[in-house]
Amino acid sequence: MFAQHIMGLSGLLAAALFILGLKRMSSPATALIGIVLAGIGMVVAVAASFLTIFDLPETARPYLTTNLTLAAVALVIGGGWAWLRGRKVEMTAMPQMVALYNGMGGGAAAAVAAVELSARGAPGALILAVTVAGALIGSISLTGSIIAWAKLDGKIDKPWRFGGQRIVNGLVFAATVVLGIAVIVFFDGPLLPVLAVLFFLGALAFGIMMTLPIGGADMPVVISLYNAFTGLAVGLEGYALQNPALMIAGMVVGSAGTLLTVLMAKAMNRSLANVLFSNFGDAAAGGAGEVQGQMKAADASDAGIAMRYASSVIIIPGYGLAVAQAQQKLYEFVKLLQAAGVDVKFAIHPVAGRMPGHMNVLLAEAGVPYDIIYDMEDINADFANTDVALVIGANDVVNPAARTDKTSPIYGMPILNADQAHQVYVIKRGQGKGYSGVENLLFYEENCNMVYGDAQAVLTRMVQAVKDLGA
Structure with missing residues (x-):
């Protein structure tokens, strides 16, 4: 019980540091300390999660010990790799790195949802619906961000489009939503594994299909959009887990990302609906009229x-x-x-x-x-x-x-x-x-x-x- 109280207080402390960090990031002069504060908040939240072992009965501790060991190994590997890559990344590759790390956040939220769905039990309809929604959004953010990374890195050098693409994308999304509803309805039934696998495959596929038509000129909006998606997915999974740090961090990132997406869309003279539902980067399809004059070179x-x-x-x-x-x-x-x-x-x-x-x-x-x-x-x-x-x-x-x-x-x-x-x-x-x-x-x-x-x-x-x- 003591560990639960410590975890609760740690979650509130982490949430306060997240909010304070984001506030400091609003100005270039204080952005660095803001990032440090938010990073400390994340360390507090992660460290507190390891206290779970102290509130479990003796019979359950071996299983949790194994999981915590795996988590520690993952932290060392992931943290070490991120540290090395972050120190070496060129400024021109910064957008690619941001897109990739953002996708990892969405993927982590989807992975948490997959674990929760595989646990069975009786989570309640609301918790189950929130878990499925987080899985959908997180999966889309994962594969969409990976495609954005590939476009920014030059591995995909042009938009991929075909006739009726929007209709196909709409059908894939609709089918995925139906599968998500089926997962909720038949959660305790024998079809759950098949339905869950098809649901995740549909969500991952839609993330790819949604991003492939987007032109490179619109990548700033895309990165901001998927950042909002990742934050929303994390917030939803935080609610499902009843974890205040995840809930607040996800809501802060999701709301900030959404606001930034709206501002970026406005800066490109697009409505948010246009950003979400049209083919981005169609600018190359048209062009200005005949250009008058000529370019003049200077030394x-x-x-x-x-x-x-x-x-x-x-x-x-x-x-x-x-x-x-x-x-x-x-x-x-x-x-x-x-x-x-x-x-x-x-x-x-x-x-x-x-x-x-x-x-x-x-x-x-x-x-x-x-x-x-x-x-x-x-x-x-x-x-x-x-x-x-x-x-x-x-x-x-x-x-x-x-x-x-x-x-x-x-x-x-x-x-x-x-x-x-x-x-x-x-x-x-x-x-x-x-x-x-x-x-x-x-x-x-x-x-x-x-x-x-x-x-x-x-x-x-x-x-x-x-x-x-x-x-």
Whole structure:
């Protein structure tokens, strides 16, 4: 009984740490301590679960001892692997890692549900329904996140679509729901094993089928969506197990993920229904009208010198900056401009990069101060009075077609107003289109010049050009 009280108190402590950690994560300045607090909460919750053995009768302890030993081994293996991979992962691979770990959370919730369903007994209709719902959502999150990981990692390089795909997906989902209901109805019957296996196979298959049609440009929304799914699955299984730490952690993650999904969908001019039920990434299917003008190349040194003598510069980072691993060199360039009296700011679009907050993490890694990093809604009005906008690797998030071309698939999407700056420089490796496959009208504007090359090499030349001015 004593152990139960300790476990209950530990669960409340863990839940408080989860909530406090999430609150601290709302600001880049306190995000690190927030992650640490949430991690401590998880350690407390996991450690408390091992106290179960002290409240069991002697006859049951050998079985639980075996299970706890297996759990300890799993913790060592999983924790060790995650520690090593987390320390070595490149910034460009961060979205893939997040997608994969998110899927593991959903898979863990589904595995807990599978154990509960195999235990038989008499859990009650409500608990049984909650367990099945968690199993469904967790399984979808597992396989969906794995497909998202494969897309982000380049192992699946394009959407997989066929005629009538939505109907087929709908039928698979409906059949899976029916099987879930059958598991509840026939829980004590001989058909339970077969029904449960078919139910899990259907849920896992639907996660794959739901994600395969999605285009790479929409992966930030997908990652956020599956994050919400995982949180919801964990919360449901926490209720089934009567575990307050799991319930609160799952609800916090689920609600935060859902809110982020809505915000990301809004940033891409999509309704939540469109995010959930349509083929993502259809932008490449359409296109803007005939492009007027031509791209004009500029030398990196000339662009660097122009920014050195500007009064104000706004920098828009994108995935190309992460690919080139040029964030440190970019901040070196920024410090040179600031030393010369230039007002430098960073503008972040909600869907820049390959996952929510990707660019914020990238800049934080380089040590860029938080007070010069602005969200889109806070800085968009400043572009009209800015001397130079520097775009590095970003594409669709600065495409004026979203404002002007009603035939464009991205029409209506909120963008950063880079084109309104007096001069725009775009660092880009070539003349290819963005991730969505839409031609960027900004590149053809009179006030825009292209600086071709890898961002690391281009920024190195810019830095040297500015340094040479003071030599």
